[in-house]
Amino acid sequence: MTPQPTPVDPPQLPRSPAFAQGMIVAAGPTLYVGGQNGIDETGALLDGLRAQTEQALRNVLAVLAEAGSGPEYVAKLTIHLDPNVDPGAAYAATGAVWGDHRTAVTVLAVAPAKPGALVEIEAIAALP
16 A cells, blocks of 8 residues: 655745645555546536636546545645636635645646636546
8 A cells, every 4th residue: 555645844944734845655656637627527617716626626536536546645736727816716715625635736827728717737646
């Protein structure tokens, strides 16, 4: 069984309750989750940043579960946000779905490829 990733938070850098500065992951099988938008099972794009962010995270969780992993094994999230949205509002929408699973995170202000999408989330996870 692969151990869960371990956060790395150097004391000279600020510590966040939401993300780690780095993650140590034991060598082994790795899952790369492609960019997930806020689309439901029919392919319909949900309305608004909160709904899209929550759905994109649910989609990431679905891919993790299908591979036998979970959010506790995620080493890195990359979040692509439409440049016109508030990153703080996107972050506020994550708690209900993602919970308190700290991981390394990169947030980029770049328009997602899907027309109308406000957020796209990808993940790198260890497989237990």
